[in-house]
Amino acid sequence: MSKLKELSYQELDNRCKLEALPFKNTSQLETYEGIIGQERASKAMEFGLKMKMRGYNIYMSGPTGTGKTSFARQILSETAANQKIPDDWCYIYNFSQPNQPLAINLPAGTGKQFQHDMEEFTKIIKQEIVNAFDNDQYEKEKSEIMDEYEDKKDELLDKLSKDAEEHGFKVNTGSSGIYFLPIIEGRTISEEEFSTLDDETKDEINQKTNILQQETLDIIRKLKNNDKETEKKVSEWENKIALLALGVHIDDLKEKYIKFEVIQKYLEEVQKDILDNLDDFKEEEVSEEQQQLLIPWMQKPETAVTKYKVNVLVDNSALKGAPVILDSNPTYSNLIGKIEYENEFGSVSTDYTKIKPGLFHVANGGYLILQAKDVLSNPQAYEAINRVLKTKKIMIENMKDQTGIVAVTAIKPQPIPVDLKVILVGSTTIYELLYEYEEDFRKLFKVKVDFDEEMDRNDENILKLAQFISGFCKKEKTLHFDKSGVAKVVEYASGLVEDKNKLSTRFNEIVEILCEACMWAEDDGAKLVKAKHVQQAISEKAYRCDRLDKKLLEMLNEGTIMVDTEGSEIGQINGLTVMDMGDYSFGKPSRITASTYIGESGIVNVEREVDLSGTSHSKGVLILSGYIGQKYAQEFPLSLTASLCFEQMYGGVDGDSASSAELYAILSSLAEVPIKQSIAVTGSVNQKGEIQPVGGVRYKIEGFFELCKLRGLTGEQGVIIPCQNVKNLVLKDEVIDAVKKKLFHIYPVETIDQGIEILTGKKAGEKGKNEEYKSDTINYLVSEKLRRFAATVSSAGGNKKIKR
Template sequence: MSIPRELTYQELENKCDTASFPFSNTSKLGTYEGIIGQERAAKAMKFGLKMKTRGYNIYMAGPTGTGKTSFARQLVNEIAINQKVPDDWCYIYNFNKPNQPMAINLPAGMGKVFQKDMEEFVKTIKQEIVNAFDNEKYEKEKEEILDEYESTRDELLAKLSQDAEAQGFKVNTGSSGIYFLPIIEGKTLSEEEFENLDDDIKDQIDEKTNILQQDTLEIIRKLKNNEKETKKKVAEWESRIALLAIGVQVNDLKEKYSKYSDIVDYLENIQQDILNNLDEFKEEEISEEQPQLIIPWMQKEETPLHKYKVNVLVDNSNLKGAPVIVDFNPSYSNLIGKIEYENEFGSVSTDYTKIKPGLFHLANGGYMILQAKDVLSNPQAYEAITRVLKTKKITIENMKDQTGVVTVSAIKPQSIPVDIKVILVGSSSIYHLLYEYEEEFRKLFKVKADFDEEMEKSNENILKLASFIGGFCKKENTLHFDKSGVASVVEYASWLVEDQRKMSTRFNDICEILCEACMWAECDNAKYVKAKHVKQAIKEKNYRNDRLDKKLLDMLNEGTLMIDTDGREVGQINGLTVMDMGDYSFGKPARITASTYIGESGIVNIEREVELSGTSHSKGVLILNGYIGQKYAQDFPLSLSASLCFEQLYGGIDGDSASSAELYAILSSLSEVPLKQYIAVTGSVNQKGEIQPVGGVTHKIEGFFELCKLRGLNGKQGVIIPYQNIKNLVLNDDVVNAVRKKQFHIYPVKTIDEGIELLTDMEAGVKGADGKYKEGTINYLVSKKLERFALAVLNSGNHKK
């Protein structure tokens, strides 16, 4: 029998050698710009940012705290600063379709210039028009036109009166029109007197009246034409005066914006609109001091001047390079903009000046960085993003009004073309969900920048991490780290990923320790942060979170939770588990027991029977059937009933890391050879009896060590781990020192046979040429027990027959 080797303390030490550090402290280092240990993701990001083809938006996938958002912001800013500043965007009144405001774009900075020009234009024309119509020349010319009208009118009415008198009638004009009164013997008859006349005379008068009315219709037609011509002359004269008043201003603006046909057309429409609404402009403005009567039930009417306002939606005058927008509240309206409403005495109204920009407007021509989780948690936000990216335009559409107030006006702003690169930052699980179930996502986010949670523990990356620490200290204005302090942070980064050859890229977790170590160094009045301060920060952080850990440890030590750390027992072994509390993980031993007896039901997993077993754990138990059958039941049927149980476990359990321990317990029960209770076991097993690596091995070892230390180390205690997990051992100093003093032992094994020999001090045994195991070995005892079970079952069957 060959006892598996145990690991030396040198193999367990996760020490960072400071001899090769080219600095004495981090203040001597320059700040590292960039992402550390994410070469694949960085390359994917640069590729995605260079690709201008439609659909090459980026999804940054990876664990939280790896610096994805910070890296995206930094890299995008570096690229955007050298790109062209995009145009400003404005909304103006649409004279042809008033409910569809027009969108116009101008070079960066010209939007607010155009807005100011129009404000000045409105102020100027208001005064110019008032001045133009408030002078003697205008009044004189208008009076001449009206005098001509009155003269022509008087001539026509005089002729009508003469013709009427010749026929024996007098003409009367009133508000109701022109009518005739008969004259008999020089006397004008009243209506009553006319009714008293003989019928023959009345008929003669009516006949003359009919003839006279025909002439009157011609006169009336001429009167109306005269009035119409007069109004036309007045309007033309006023238009000429108004054009003289505003023509210079309009022409100046048209010349200034001659390159922009939409603005030129807009100015021409404004000019015509002014001429069409001259009466509004001729009136003097009401003084601000003059009290105005406000009637609540009368709605405010907009003046024509309101239509000449410019709504600058996007002002890029202060922008340098392309815009980079980072947002953490991507709601529907925040993304595509909104139309605000104004409540006027119970009615809601709006116009184009109340159109507000969204993130897409602000980021147009540049980049937008959003958190995938934030997008998915906001109703319709994801749909808004995909719609804009598909259509390449931003269409502002208000969501259904939920206020219950009647909307009296609605507008549909013209869509704005968009050129943007969207970068979503999120977890890998969200990426896979979207990729699987959202067809549009595959078409629109073709670049995946996959961030890893670990990086190589190379000298290059260690130096980058040291530069990162130096940059952090400068940014936060804290104490710098000396060599030992940096080395301890490197060791902590390895502990986070449980790998001696790797370091964590979860810089958020690393920064927490940097902050806390700086605080402890300041409390110590130290000049630099040293290794002892980093270790104190880690220790204090663990202490804040390990309440449940210590409580369970006390329960184990006092025997409430039954775990033996000395002696030997048949069918009983200490397995190792990890409890993850979210912000804190710790390992604890768990007693596993096995009972075997004659039967054909196979191995019964008690946890599975009571629905406390996860799928991985159940799979691990089922594998044991395959191993036992393949190893021992080649010459006889397997007739075994066995039950496995995690004692005093009342919560769920998952994972197959205890399958080797469960197999050892079954082999002990079958062979009736006791197992060492002072050696705990972790490791998965396959059907060939090979030990497979597991997770959380560091926590598991430290959990069992804490219990042994509390009860007193006797020099025999230790753990069995998979051989492949040696690289994952980043143990605390207490465990390493105990191994160095031979007070605690760690044994890596490759097979079940190696483990059973270590647990029993007996040879496992191999099959000889005759297919039998060597007598006195564990496998021999197990095989004989199973053969006896099978014979008993066969005899029981014959007896029944």
């Protein structure tokens, strides 16, 4: 038997060389600015930010903890700092359509100033108009107009009275109007006396009455015209007075905001509205104390100047560039804004001053960062984002449309145009689901920034990691790390991705170890964080989570779960499994047994028969039939039944990493050659007998090692792994030390033949010139057994004897 390769401890060494680190401790390093190990993501982000066309919003995809959100916030802040500050946005009263407030944009800071100016204007104008009408000159001029009105009125009524006397009537005027009383024999008669007159006299009186009524109608028409003319004169005079008080202030505002046509038009409408509603200004203003004393229905809901207020929706006066908004609660109303309502004494009302901004308003002209999970967990949030990005407008809907509240006054604010870039941060799974099932997603989020969970382990990235640690220490104002501490963190980062040539980019997990290592160093009274403190942090973190691991190890050691680590058995092998508890993963050996006998059922997967086998495991078992048939049954039919079982496995099994171990057990059973129980096996196999790489090799090796160590290392124990998994051997120091002392062995194999030789101590065997396997080899014994099975089945069926 040719000597098979065994890994040396040098090949397993994962330690970071201290002499390769160009510093004594991290206090000597500058903080690294930027994202580490994400060149592809950085370039994609740079492209997404440069592309200004519609639809090029960004989805940041990748595992949790790789720094997606921090990177987005950092690079967007840098980019936004050099961009133009967006305009303020305000809502003002719409005099032509009061229920549709107007949206206006003004340069940053101008909105707040305009709001203040209008507040001052309304305060001043209210008082000045009151003062203008509260003086002798106004009263004198008004009295003259009213006197003229009264003179004309008296003149008309006198004429009517004279005409009535000429026709024998007396005129009476009252609140009910003008009426006539007949005069007979020098005196007016009553209605009762009129009824006693003869018909001729009555007819004569009625005829005169009709003539007077026509003249009265003409007089009344002239009186009404006189009223209108007088009212017009009073109004013109009052407007003239009001303009004297109002005009200078309006002109000052127009001059100040001369560049803004929309404000010019608005101020003209304000002036017209004030003149049209002077009575509201002339009334004595009710104080807040007096207002509270009034009964509810007598209280004034708003003052005359409420409509002249400016609602500054977005104030960008404090910005130094474009806005960068990060939010974790993207509800529908938080995104698009809302209209607040007041409920006073059962009456619900609102107005344009109660319009509140949403995230889109605040981020308009800049960037909005949202977590994809948060968006999808809030009803209508994703639809709101879709609508805004498609229409490029923010439309604030009335609250009653969303909540069912019926408002007394419903308003529909003018939509605000939007120009911003939305950055969604989420997992790859969410991205794939949205891309596949949400039609608009691929049109609106055309830039994918894909974060990797690992980076190359080279000198450049190791130095960047050290600079990251330095930045952490400075930010948290904690102890710095010496060379050994940094080296141990590098080794831990390799362990997270189970690859000696890679480092993890899941910096949140690295930061956890940094925090805990600092605590242990401080507890130790050290001035720097050293390797022992980092290792203590790693060990303590594992200890808090490994209860089930230790419980199963105890059950294995005492034999409750039966696994042998010494001796040899036919058709029995130790497979290796990984259990993932979420925050902790560990490996454990599991006994796999195979029973073979004559039949035509092929390989029977006991787990599949009782619905405990996953699809991947079932596939792996089916592949074994292909391998056995292809290798041994080319000249005779395969008449085999093989029963495979994971002993004492009741929770189900999945994955094909045990398929090679299952095949070894079948071959052992067929060849009737025992397998060493001191060697455990992991690895997938294909139909050609080639060993394929699997996951979790590190945990599987360490799990079997723990059991062997507990029972006592004999020097015969070890693990067979796929040769492709050598790079994944980021093992604990004690495992490497055991390999160094020849107390534990790790065998990388490429084929089933290599593995079976290690497990049985016998050659696998190759075919000679006669196409037969050499005698007393595993393959020969298996082939002979299968030939006998086939001959027996053939004989029982009355067929010809199987030819050798």
